[in-house]
Amino acid sequence: MQAFDGPEALAAALGQELGVGGWITVDQAMIDRFAEATGDRQWIHVDPERAARESPYGTTVAHGYLTLSLVPQFIAELRRLDGLRLSLNYGLDRVRFPAPVLAGARLRGRVRLAAATPVPPRGLRVTYGVTVEIEGQERPACLADAVVLHHW
Template sequence: MIIINNFIEYKALEGKTIGVSAWHTISQAQIDKFAEATLDYQWIHIDKERAEKEGPFTSTIAHGYLTLSLIPYLWKQIAEVRNVKMEINYGIENFKFGQPVPVNSAVKLEATIKTVTDLRGTVKVVVAARLLIKDQKKPAYSGDVIFLYHFCKE
């Protein structure tokens, strides 16, 4: 894990792949809880028997937005940003889903710092994120995650 204490340390990471998270297995229980939380009960996610018989993947698959929602959890395994008054998940851009994530697949996040900009005291960081699936060449998704940080005065 990398530790970042301020704008200068963040800026020094610009253009670098800073790491990957640990593997996280997406279980059917997690998929079902996500379906309940979002009211997205599409059968390809929650109906094991139907997914095995009728679905193109021979199993249920994680919701795309479930895999996106793992970014904050997995990001915190890659970088610890200290000395922060406030951190804001500002946005996502240019995201493409490359392939579905079958139930019980292990995934991990790979992060590259694209840009670090000081916007008069607010630090805007664009992170290129790729969600890798164990034993697969193609990522589940790739795109840019944007964080805003308000660092404490040093």
């Protein structure tokens, strides 16, 4: 984990990869909890028997937004912001889901500091380029540019 003690230190890492995190298993229980929380209960996500019969994947798949919801966790795992007062999600500039996440798959985040814009007096608007990798797969599950406003 990299530690940064202020906006200047974080901005100095512009263009660098912050690292690659540990694996997270996306099991059926996680998919079911996400479906319940969001109301998105399509059979492709929550009905393993039907998915085994009718899905081209032979099993259920995680919601794309479930994968996307893991992005802040992947970022936080790889960097520490010492002295930070608060962070706010600012938005997303780009999101793609190149490959499905099958139930039971393991994911991890590869994070780089793609952009950093000062926000006076002691803030920094940061774009983290996140690639969500699937263990054993060539294509990633998700590519996202997550924008976060940090205030020291």
